Amino acid sequence: MKRILITGGAGFLGSHLCERLLGEGNDIICLDNFFTGDKNNIAHLMSLPNFELIRHDIINPIYLEVDEIYNLACPASPVHYQFNPIKTIKTNVMGVINVLGIAKRTKAKVLQASTSEIYGDPEVHPQNESYWGKVNPVGVRSCYDEGKRAAECLMMDYRRQNSVNTKIVRIFNTYGPRMAINDGRVVSNFIIQALRGKNITIYGDGAHTRSFCFVDDLVEGLIRMMNSADHFYGPVNIGNPAEFTIMQLAQLIIKLTESNSGIEFLPLPADDPVQRKPDITLAEEKIGWRPRIALEEGLAKTIQYFRDVLKKS
Numbered sequence: 001m002k003r004i005l006i007t008g009g010a011g012f013l014g015s016h017l018c019e020r021l022l023g024e025g026n027d028i029i030c031l032d033n034f035f036t037g038d039k040n041n042i043a044h045l046m047s048l049p050n051f052e053l054i055r056h057d058i059i060n061p062i063y064l065e066v067d068e069i070y071n072l073a074c075p076a077s078p079v080h081y082q083f084n085p086i087k088t089i090k091t092n093v094m095g096v097i098n099v100l101g102i103a104k105r106t107k108a109k110v111l112q113a114s115t116s117e118i119y120g121d122p123e124v125h126p127q128n129e130s131y132w133g134k135v136n137p138v139g140v141r142s143c144y145d146e147g148k149r150a151a152e153c154l155m156m157d158y159r160r161q162n163s164v165n166t167k168i169v170r171i172f173n174t175y176g177p178r179m180a181i182n183d184g185r186v187v188s189n190f191i192i193q194a195l196r197g198k199n200i201t202i203y204g205d206g207a208h209t210r211s212f213c214f215v216d217d218l219v220e221g222l223i224r225m226m227n228s229a230d231h232f233y234g235p236v237n238i239g240n241p242a243e244f245t246i247m248q249l250a251q252l253i254i255k256l257t258e259s260n261s262g263i264e265f266l267p268l269p270a271d272d273p274v275q276r277k278p279d280i281t282l283a284e285e286k287i288g289w290r291p292r293i294a295l296e297e298g299l300a301k302t303i304q305y306f307r308d309v310l311k312k313s
């Protein structure tokens, strides 16, 4: 049994990771400041003897004794990370320094939830880990993109300077049950709009692309990376290489929900990447990981989740 700290553990991805690692018999400390997380995501875990919840903001130091850390604390939706951009970059710099401080003191292994946003609006397609990216350093997405780049830098410098056992995973767009109703990311927005019979809001003309990974596949990738050989520390892309235009996504969600929703075109937000698709060769070779769940199957599960949530609300 390992003592595992999951920061951002009450969020969308974090709650699934808590559940999975508890199921494998570990002791879990879930740390969250509830900015975008929700107690409902972990309510079913609260009574378990090997689960502990701490309300804490990682920009402040904290002393815990653990064997492994998954650092997921950071708002992930553009709407939320741009709400208080200074806080977002503080979370990714001061927060990551605090997390690395725990890892250094306790000799815990630490995995950083990085992002495909590291690649910005990419000129290389699909994106592989050796591509350095094209990020606007002064735009509205910079608090997140540059924050996450600084976090990767910190991971690597603590590894080189302090011998901390670090791992970096670059997560590509992931969706599934427990995304918040007000999350603002494309999959949850479109499903909720379709279920409510509201117009589907496509930003831009819908020709830009994303590649969508179901949460269970992503969690498997994070755990495999944490358990990989010490000499493989990444960064490694984890995402589903099946690429869709935003228009195709909208049409698929309308079909699966049997909705009468129309489509409304709104302006494309600044610096919105035109294309995104992971090259997962490295993950396949080094940790034997590739996604198993196709978009249609994952969307069906996510639609069912939102049907239940909307019925209750």
Ligand code: NAD
Binding pocket: 007, 008, 009, 010, 011, 012, 013, 014, 031, 032, 033, 034, 035, 036, 037, 038, 056, 057, 058, 059, 071, 072, 073, 074, 075, 076, 077, 091, 095, 113, 114, 115, 116, 170, 171, 172, 173, 174, 175
């Ligand atoms: P989320 O917003 O649902 O979860 C983030 C969690 O972190 C929330 O519970 C939030 O309350 C918590 N948090 C935020 N700031 C904090 C702070 N300062 N101190 C403590 N807790 C804090 O988002 P998610 O989709 O679950 O993303 C989890 C992680 O994965 C994030 O680091 C995100 O950048 C990364 N990621 C996610 C995706 C994706 O598609 N879901 C893609 C790339 C990277």
Ligand code: UDP
Binding pocket: 077, 078, 173, 184, 185, 186, 187, 189, 190, 201, 202, 203, 204, 208, 210, 246, 268, 269, 272, 273
């Ligand atoms: N998007 C959209 N309508 C929405 C929400 C998002 O067309 O209601 C688009 C957004 O402009 C982007 C893509 O969908 O091109 C993915 O957006 P999301 O916020 O999910 O994540 P991103 O990959 O941009 O971080």
